[in-house]
Amino acid sequence: MFETLPPQEPDKIIALMQQFRDDPREEKIDLGVGVYKNDDGITPVMRAVKAAEQRVWEEQTTKAYTGLIGDPSFMEAMTSLVLGDAVPHSSVAWAGTPGGTGAIRIGLEMIKMAGQDRRVFISDPTWPNHPSIIDYVGLERVSYRYFDNATRAVDFSGMMEDLQALKAGDVLLLHGCCHNPTGANLNPVEWQMVIDHIIATGAVPLVDIAYQGFGDGLEEDAAATRKLAASVPECLIAASCSKNFGVYRERTGALLAVAAEPFRVARVQETLAALNRMNYSFPPDHGARVVTTVLHDAALRADWTAELEEVRLSMLGLREQLVGELRRLSGSDRFAFLAQHRGMFSRLGTTPDLIDRLRVEHGIYIIGDSRMNVAGLNAETVPILAEAIVQVGV
Ligand code: LMR
Numbered sequence: 575m576f577e578t579l580p581p582q583e584p585d586k587i588i589a590l591m592q593q594f595r596d597d598p599r600e601e602k603i604d605l606g607v608g609v610y611k612n613d614d615g616i617t618p619v620m621r622a623v624k625a626a627e628q629r630v631w632e633e634q635t636t637k638a639y640t641g642l643i644g645d646p647s648f649m650e651a652m653t654s655l656v657l658g659d660a661v662p663h664s665s666v667a668w669a670g671t672p673g674g675t676g677a678i679r680i681g682l683e684m685i686k687m688a689g690q691d692r693r694v695f696i697s698d699p700t701w702p703n704h705p706s707i708i709d710y711v712g713l714e715r716v717s718y719r720y721f722d723n724a725t726r727a728v729d730f731s732g733m734m735e736d737l738q739a740l741k742a743g744d745v746l747l748l749h750g751c752c753h754n755p756t757g758a759n760l761n762p763v764e765w766q767m768v769i770d771h772i773i774a775t776g777a778v779p780l781v782d783i784a785y786q787g788f789g790d791g792l793e794e795d796a797a798a799t800r801k802l803a804a805s806v807p808e809c810l811i812a813a814s815c816s817k818n819f820g821v822y823r824e825r826t827g828a829l830l831a832v833a834a835e836p837f838r839v840a841r842v843q844e845t846l847a848a849l850n851r852m853n854y855s856f857p858p859d860h861g862a863r864v865v866t867t868v869l870h871d872a873a874l875r876a877d878w879t880a881e882l883e884e885v886r887l888s889m890l891g892l893r894e895q896l897v898g899e900l901r902r903l904s905g906s907d908r909f910a911f912l913a914q915h916r917g918m919f920s921r922l923g924t925t926p927d928l929i930d931r932l933r934v935e936h937g938i939y940i941i942g943d944s945r946m947n948v949a950g951l952n953a954e955t956v957p958i959l960a961e962a963i964v965q966v967g968v
Contacts, residue, residue: 689743783795
């Protein structure tokens with residue numbers, strides 16, 4: 575049987591991560607996978623997370639199963655974090671999931687259960703795992719224009735033109751903030767136009783929010799998702815704690831589904847529990863419990879918020895430093911877009927050939943579509959990157 579398995583196309587992010595690990599050069603720089611690194615090049619356990627882990631270790635008396643959707647206090651904490659008081663919490667069905675990927679996966683599975691012929695609209699480009707999961711689940715996908723390679727900003731008119739094809743029941747996948755892979759984001763006016771269009775067409779939004787707190791701030795980054803959830807009759811939100819709590823390997827995330835009608839909330843709730851049961855029975859608990867402990871304790875929460883803000887500001891500082899270095903070396907302002915982008919990523923908008931040269935000649939690892947992880951830089955590596963970018967002629 576095994577010989578009949580089709581070969582698998584490797585995910586380009588994970589493939590590059592391995593290539594980086596295999597590279598023996600000491601001076602190599604990893605700007606591939608989306609992981610924050612501090613000035614010493616390490617991805618630290620956040621202070622509040624470490625303290626919460628200790629508390630959980632001391633106080634936890636059992637490892638018995640939680641519930642199929644996870645611990646209700648985690649869900650309450652996540653609903654408050656992502657949605658604030660934008661919608662009554664009684665209108666939210668939820669499930670804890672293994673990371674944001676797990677949330678996207680059961681969200682798409684539920685969409686498929688709701689009707690075989692639903693189409694999922696995804697931005698071009700998007701996180702490569704979106705199309706992979708959509709295809710695997712067996713839904714039709716449609717791309718909409720998103721990024722203007724000339725301006726390195728959102729191609730909003732192209733996007734809205736393509737979204738004219740949306741019809742009732744279609745799903746529109748949006749990035750809540752910090753678009754991955756481009757770093758280019760809708761402004762509030764554009765968000766409102768997208769929301770109006772969703773309402774006019776009867777499409778259902780699926781928001782992937784994996785970088786809350788990495789763009790303009792915790793509340794600011796959730797603003798569009800909250801507005802959307804409060805405006806449409808139904809929406810799905812896949813939230814990840816991997817980045818903003820730095821709990822990447824703990825696989826901590828949640829799917830939230832907002833519905834105005836109580837009977838719909840109940841039906842979605844039983845569906846999400848069933849999907850969790852069929853996929854993995856119970857979602858992972860450790861990361862969720864740690865996140866809940868942080869969010870429910872005033873002192874830990876304040877410390878987490880402060881550290882997250884340090885991370886966010888350091889990324890903004892690195893963007894400014896890089897733009898300054900590139901201005902100095904290239905004698906032009908053509909890289910100013912890097913300071914406009916938000917979140918971990920920026921798409922340089924250059925060719926795979928030049929990205930290959932950065933890797934081969936300079937040991938700098940960037941995804942082939944020219945997505946660069948700004949959070950992988952530090953004050954010392956920024957000038958090295960800037961030199962290399964100018965030298966290869968990006
Ligand atoms: C990324 O985009 O690099 C991260 O979300 C990690 C991943 O799983 O791809």
